[in-house]
Amino acid sequence: MSRAMRRVWRGWAWAAAAGMALLAPQSSSAQVRVEDLVVTTGFSGQRYTGNLASITAPVVDSTDGASAVVGEVGVRGALSLFEGERTRAFGTFDTGLRQYVASGFQRRDYSPQEFVARAQIGLLRSLGGWGDGELRLSGRTRTVDDRPPMPLFLQASFDEWNAAAVWRSPTFSEDVRMDVRVDAEQADFEGIAGLDQLRLLDRRSNGAEVGISLGSESRVRAFTALRWTDYPEQESFDPTDPFRRDRTLNLGASWSFGSAYLAEVGVVGTINRSNSSRPEYDAISLTADLLMPLPWYGLNLNVFGVLTGKSYVQDTDFARLVPGEEADDASIVFVDLSRAIADNLGVTLRFGWTRAETDIGDSYYQRIGTTLLFNYRPLLR
Amino acid sequence: MGRWIGRSLLPLLLTLGGSAVFTPGLVAQELADSVSARTTTYQEALTTWRAAVTARQAAADRLGESVEDIDRARRLGDDDTLTEALRRAQSLARENERLDARVAEVEARLDVARQGLIEALDARLAQLERMLQEATDPVEQRRLDAFVDDLQNQYAELAQDATSEMAALPDFYPALRLDPRDGPSEWEIKAQLLERKARTAEEQIEEARGEVSRLERRLQLQRLQQDSRANRDRFGDALPPVGNRLEQSAEAIVADTTGVPLDQLPFDQQIAIWELYIAQLEALRDQVTAQAQEFRRRLGRRAVVR
Structure with missing residues (x-):
């Protein structure tokens, strides 16, 4: 069995164990209830172009264009684990498998496979006049087998853990609420033969976020977040402080509206400073998400876009990018047309476009694709 | 041995005999x-x-x-x-x-x-x-x-x-139940009052059903949004490539739903509460309708007797 297959099996076992833990029979006072279960299947055609190099690819291919036919399946669910008078425990899980059949490469044809699994458990407690408190523990794993060269970019394999505590204030006058979140995260990237540098991405981080929101149907939220991140495998080239340490400040705001249509617009500014001058940058990211029913054939339109601009504090001559993690400028657009076929079955036709660019050698990466997805909720009436 | 057995069994036999x-x-x-x-x-x-x-x-x-x-x-x-x-x-x-x-x-x-x-x-x-x-x-x-x-x-x-x-x-309106001291005029008044209450309940049932339909559309939109986000995020397709990922705080889920305004509860819970409300209004409507019919039946029988 190959190393990647072992990782896939480990991932499935990990997801199954998490699922069993979540679904395990409880006492009568802790009755588990499945609140949502969604099975997604789909297939797509994707076209990749560009000349952006990636440290996550084991080989370099001379092509600037590649195509892939992709099949995918995903299962996600939400569980209520316990419902007391003032306390609730919940769990969520999400697993998925994608199989690519790629073509257009010079060296050979690739058949990459992505496996992802994510699980989360949380505990909510009402603090009476002090609002609500929440504890969350989540884990995520990701495995890629038969990784192709660029421009078919796939994120690296990693395992990630996150623990978070959230406090939400009671609602003040005019639907004003405050929230505070602290969390700790650990991500370990798996190096593969000839690609040990993936471990450079390993990180340990702690963060805190404070937000304030106003309104309910039309809601505005502003927040600020501070994050400390250590990269224990990356050198800073400073003998007195040898490993990279970043501090990141985020300032952001969002507006969301939910009525006959759903809309969300957000802006997040990022200031990243480090003990290594190479990764110091400022960035701004704009997000828009609109979902509205169309007047024809029961169709719904969902438009999602992210536009990110990034500026490094100091210029360097060598490439410093980890595409997908740290590209300079990136634009992502998804346009979904969806329709209910039955009460528990929906179909979505998705058009997707992603482009990332860097000011080093005018490198770029672009993906254009069309996906047909079916979402089935077996537990729905 | 025989003496030992006799000594041991004697108290037992006496106890059993006494019990009998x-x-x-x-x-x-x-x-x-x-x-x-x-x-x-x-x-x-x-x-x-x-x-x-x-x-x-x-x-x-x-x-x-x-x-x-x-x-x-x-x-x-x-x-x-x-x-x-x-x-x-x-x-x-x-x-x-x-x-x-x-x-x-x-x-x-x-x-x-x-x-x-x-x-x-x-x-x-x-x-x-x-x-x-x-x-x-x-x-x-x-x-x-x-x-x-x-x-x-x-x-x-x-x-x-x-x-x-x-x-x-x-009994939703105990003051309007049948009283042995009532005569035809009280029956008529009570029947009219009960019929009006039945109409009011029916109107409110219709409005509540309209609200349930609206909430069901919202729930459907919300599920579409969740599906869309899950299918984008599952494999990281919509991850902005700017270094540290910012985990947005999830939508607030309340721990204690008893003190929370209805419109802040999840849509499926709101729908369940509205449906519960409709069921109780229907019970009220059916009960007052039956009571009104009983008064009308008595009035009709009395008219026939006259």
């Missing part, structure tokens, strides 16, 4: 104690059940008042009062559901206690009747007769409890 001699008296006392204990258990269960039914009736009264408040606010065009009255009515609907469950729970306990008492009474009656047949002393016979009569009375009361009280349901 004294058993009838002991059994009689045990059965009497059993009836006494089970009567106490039954009385306690009955008291609890009556309290639960009373509480449910009080909640039904409040729901009836609340329907009137909603109607009044709507006619006056007072939106703030209407919103508040609707929230109160839905809160009452939840309270009624809880009280219905409570009544069902204590009713089950009462049923168990009743069955236990019936079994004890059966056993005690059979035993007293045997003793009565064997008794030769007239004084003893009269004493046993009195016991049997008393037990049979208890049995009859128990049967009456089972057929009358167990059928009790909340």
Whole structure:
């Protein structure tokens, strides 16, 4: 069995164990209830172009264009684990498998496979006049087998853990609420033969976020977040402080509206400073998400876009990018047309476009694709 | 060896023999104690059940008042009062559901206690009747007769409890129920009032169904949004490539839903509460319609007699 297959099996076992833990029979006072279960299947055609190099690819291919036919399946669910008078425990899980059949490469044809699994458990407690408190523990794993060269970019394999505590204030006058979140995260990237540098991405981080929101149907939220991140495998080239340490400040705001249509617009500014001058940058990211029913054939339109601009504090001559993690400028657009076929079955036709660019050698990466997805909720009436 | 066996067995034989001699008296006392204990258990269960039914009736009264408040606010065009009255009515609907469950729970306990008492009474009656047949002393016979009569009375009361009280349901407008002192004019007034209440309930049911339809559309949109996000995020397709990922705080989920305004609950919970409210309005409508029909039937019969 190959190393990647072992990782896939480990991932499935990990997801199954998490699922069993979540679904395990409880006492009568802790009755588990499945609140949502969604099975997604789909297939797509994707076209990749560009000349952006990636440290996550084991080989370099001379092509600037590649195509892939992709099949995918995903299962996600939400569980209520316990419902007391003032306390609730919940769990969520999400697993998925994608199989690519790629073509257009010079060296050979690739058949990459992505496996992802994510699980989360949380505990909510009402603090009476002090609002609500929440504890969350989540884990995520990701495995890629038969990784192709660029421009078919796939994120690296990693395992990630996150623990978070959230406090939400009671609602003040005019639907004003405050929230505070602290969390700790650990991500370990798996190096593969000839690609040990993936471990450079390993990180340990702690963060805190404070937000304030106003309104309910039309809601505005502003927040600020501070994050400390250590990269224990990356050198800073400073003998007195040898490993990279970043501090990141985020300032952001969002507006969301939910009525006959759903809309969300957000802006997040990022200031990243480090003990290594190479990764110091400022960035701004704009997000828009609109979902509205169309007047024809029961169709719904969902438009999602992210536009990110990034500026490094100091210029360097060598490439410093980890595409997908740290590209300079990136634009992502998804346009979904969806329709209910039955009460528990929906179909979505998705058009997707992603482009990332860097000011080093005018490198770029672009993906254009069309996906047909079916979402089935077996537990729905 | 034989002496050892004899010494060992003798006390055992004496004990068994003694038990046989004294058993009838002991059994009689045990059965009497059993009836006494089970009567106490039954009385306690009955008291609890009556309290639960009373509480449910009080909640039904409040729901009836609340329907009137909603109607009044709507006619006056007072939106703030209407919103508040609707929230109160839905809160009452939840309270009624809880009280219905409570009544069902204590009713089950009462049923168990009743069955236990019936079994004890059966056993005690059979035993007293045997003793009565064997008794030769007239004084003893009269004493046993009195016991049997008393037990049979208890049995009859128990049967009456089972057929009358167990059928009790909340009465939404007790002031408008049939009163033996009422004459035709009171019947007419009560019938009109009840018919108006039925129409009001019907109007509110229609509006509540409209609200459920609206919420179902919102729920459908929300599910589409969740599907869309999940399918984008599952494999990281929509990850902005700018280094540290910022985990957005998830939508607030409340831990304690009892004190939360209805419109801040998840849509499926809001729909469930509205449907609960509709079910109770339908029960109210059906009950007052049946009562109005009963008054109309009496008025019609009287007109025919004249």
